[in-house]
Amino acid sequence: MKKIRLLTPGPTPVPERLSLRMAQPIVHHRSPEFEQVFARCREGLSWLFQTKQDVIQLAASGTGAMEASLVNFLRRGDEAIVVDAGKFGERWGKLAKSYGVNPVTLKVEWGNAVDPGAVAAALKEHPNARAVFVQANESSTGVAHPVEKLARVTKNHPAILVVDAISALGAFDLPFDAWGIDVMVSGSQKALGLPPGLAFLAASEKAWKLNETADLPRFYFDLKRERDNQRKNQTAWTPAISLVEGLDESLQMFREEGLQACFARHERLARGARAGMQALGLELYSKAPSAAMTTVLAPQGTDSEKLVKHLFKQYGIKLVGGQEAAKGKIFRIAHLGYFDDFDMLVVVGAVERGLKDLGAKVQLGAGLAAAQAAMAEAGAPTGPQLRG
Amino acid sequence: MKKIRLLTPGPTPVPERLSLRMAQPIVHHRSPEFEQVFARCREGLSWLFQTKQDVIQLAASGTGAMEASLVNFLRRGDEAIVVDAGKFGERWGKLAKSYGVNPVTLKVEWGNAVDPGAVAAALKEHPNARAVFVQANESSTGVAHPVEKLARVTKNHPAILVVDAISALGAFDLPFDAWGIDVMVSGSQKALGLPPGLAFLAASEKAWKLNETADLPRFYFDLKRERDNQRKNQTAWTPAISLVEGLDESLQMFREEGLQACFARHERLARGARAGMQALGLELYSKAPSAAMTTVLAPQGTDSEKLVKHLFKQYGIKLVGGQEAAKGKIFRIAHLGYFDDFDMLVVVGAVERGLKDLGAKVQLGAGLAAAQAAMAEAGAPTGPQLRG
Numbered sequence A, B: 001m002k003k004i005r006l007l008t009p010g011p012t013p014v015p016e017r018l019s020l021r022m023a024q025p026i027v028h029h030r031s032p033e034f035e036q037v038f039a040r041c042r043e044g045l046s047w048l049f050q051t052k053q054d055v056i057q058l059a060a061s062g063t064g065a066m067e068a069s070l071v072n073f074l075r076r077g078d079e080a081i082v083v084d085a086g087k088f089g090e091r092w093g094k095l096a097k098s099y100g101v102n103p104v105t106l107k108v109e110w111g112n113a114v115d116p117g118a119v120a121a122a123l124k125e126h127p128n129a130r131a132v133f134v135q136a137n138e139s140s141t142g143v144a145h146p147v148e149k150l151a152r153v154t155k156n157h158p159a160i161l162v163v164d165a166i167s168a169l170g171a172f173d174l175p176f177d178a179w180g181i182d183v184m185v186s187g188s189q190k191a192l193g194l195p196p197g198l199a200f201l202a203a204s205e206k207a208w209k210l211n212e213t214a215d216l217p218r219f220y221f222d223l224k225r226e227r228d229n230q231r232k233n234q235t236a237w238t239p240a241i242s243l244v245e246g247l248d249e250s251l252q253m254f255r256e257e258g259l260q261a262c263f264a265r266h267e268r269l270a271r272g273a274r275a276g277m278q279a280l281g282l283e284l285y286s287k288a289p290s291a292a293m294t295t296v297l298a299p300q301g302t303d304s305e306k307l308v309k310h311l312f313k314q315y316g317i318k319l320v321g322g323q324e325a326a327k328g329k330i331f332r333i334a335h336l337g338y339f340d341d342f343d344m345l346v347v348v349g350a351v352e353r354g355l356k357d358l359g360a361k362v363q364l365g366a367g368l369a370a371a372q373a374a375m376a377e378a379g380a381p382t383g384p385q386l387r388g
Helices: A016-022 A032-049 A062-071 A087-098 A116-125 A147-155 A205-211 A223-230 A241-257 A259-279 A304-315 A341-357 A366-377 B016-022 B032-049 B062-071 B087-098 B116-125 B147-155 B205-211 B223-230 B241-257 B259-279 B304-315 B341-357 B366-377
Strands: A055-058 A079-084 A102-107 A129-135 A160-164 A183-187 A199-203 A293-297 A330-334 B055-058 B079-084 B102-107 B131-135 B160-164 B183-187 B199-203 B293-297 B330-334
Touching: A016 A241, A032 A055, A032 A199, A032 A241, A055 A062, A055 A223, A062 A087, A062 A129, A062 A160, A062 A183, A062 A199, A079 A087, A079 A116, A087 A102, A087 A129, A102 A116, A116 A129, A116 A147, A129 A147, A147 A160, A160 A205, A199 A205, A241 A259, A259 A293, A259 A341, A259 A366, A304 A330, A304 A341, A330 A341, A341 A366, B016 B241, B032 B055, B032 B199, B032 B241, B055 B062, B055 B223, B062 B087, B062 B131, B062 B160, B062 B183, B062 B199, B079 B087, B079 B116, B087 B102, B087 B131, B102 B116, B116 B147, B131 B147, B147 B160, B160 B205, B199 B205, B241 B259, B259 B293, B259 B341, B259 B366, B304 B330, B304 B341, B330 B341, B341 B366
Parallel strands: A079 A102, A079 A129, A129 A160, A160 A183, B079 B102, B079 B131, B131 B160, B160 B183
Antiparallel strands: A055 A199, A183 A199, A293 A330, B055 B199, B183 B199, B293 B330
């Protein structure tokens, strides 16, 4: 028998309660029954985004919401500052070019966070830039960019701050209104524990103001049309009904746990994973590790791809390796979503066993003990943990 | 106790087998396990589209695929013939304008099919038109447009024929290669019996040729990028994993039933529904009724919206009324998807009861007897009906 365990940064495991909800008979979307569900989701998403603004739902995966965050606010020929510190930062640049927006790319070495001063300097050099695009958590490196500081930089500049929080929302604090973020996008298959296919987007007053003069073509991702419909608990196009039902249930689970308790849990798991890896003599890859995932350099002489494959084949434990520049060098442990302390023991234990199997020098149990201690020290789970 | 029964043209009921499959633990999309599923879906979709071309999957609802069918093949300033015979035909025109394509709109009275001669004339008058946009089944009216004849018209013209088969694919015959259709789009929540959120698109050689010079901006819906990825059983962006799993199961159910048997079943149900309604003295709304749905004029003095609401409130039977021009005038019975003869008895019986409740003159049982006779005459289900 081999139990399959997914510890990847998206998709993340779907809680049984969500699966059961989504397996209920489908409801027609043009009906008062669905509108009630949709209304609860709207309210729950605003709570999760910590905003008074509308959070718009889109039937698409995260990249669709990234596209929406560009085409609804910019004009052809506009300049935009793009923070490129990994695979997803790079995507902002490609996206901008596809629509005739000129990216000013701030290349940041993989594994590092952007310096807010560099963004401020770029905006000074490009006073006509209309947006700064960044990731809250760059999934290819496990880096958390300093969103709060970046928001302070854009606050007194005409540019809007656009944050890809696809793998960050719900894992750590990103208070949209309090920090002054202008556009934030996320997706269903990360902290929310749903299958992919649903994306979310909130926009500030400053961003909606830009929307009035934005001239990039759009139809499926037209946010103004969606906002007008969604305020009536309807959608312009057919919504991903089963995922919306699951979202309703997922948001309910978040409410039961509490937002701060949820962030504290992610932080505790991150500490456990980091402590476990470091106790095995491994080096963290991210210089600004996020609470959503832990990225680790494989030991000298061990191909991380080989480790990842071995763990799945031998033990059914699914991690992911590195992408592009980090391929073969790193492996990534996700702890965003439906995970608790004991899942971290599983993953640390698996890494110990896997490395040992591949001939690396590790002391079995050292990682486990360190992870256990770090999580216990971070305090017991607070409040009712009803996410089961 | 009130049993809820969905008889709407999308979403359609999800077979239990598909729900169970989609409730299985989620699989990572960048894995050999998922690639196997994806490969089977690719093969099954080509079989269902009756084409040797790639059928591309998109994480979006149908309108997303409609957008893809425009932005990947046309140039800014191009002319395109738009068949506007209802709400979905109208959408083609709006979509075209959003991207700077000039629609030449052929307005067709609601309830009627387009005359292929009118399309030929429009192409003669607009020799630079690069596309003809049409619905296979116009869901707002229940009209089947003459796709085969339209394909003969576009065959010797530079324009491509773009067919919205969202509510038609799998319900009646639309052999993509044999008829010479150029682009055809569909969605998951219709005959395939899945929740919405997955869309499909096939393109002919002629269309791919146009793709080489197409200059409309696109990123999320870039079909060339998707095709290159999907040939390797991957997707450019995160796919709607659970729906793809469900698709694999749905296509398997189609194979077990057989394509011709499936079309025959839809035709038989359509005959039953039409005979039932006519035996109640009701007039069909569609002058070219499709096998996907039956649209019916409510009797004089009866508001169809009122009937639809009453049927759901009193009996849990969900039909839909008319949209825009047909609002209050018609109701629509869907029989595309997971339906059999006995579902038609249920819906005809419900309409009889509902009309009687609202004071219309109907002879209880007359519709049922006629539906029963028409379906029996159309022949018993052929082949193994394993869609359970």
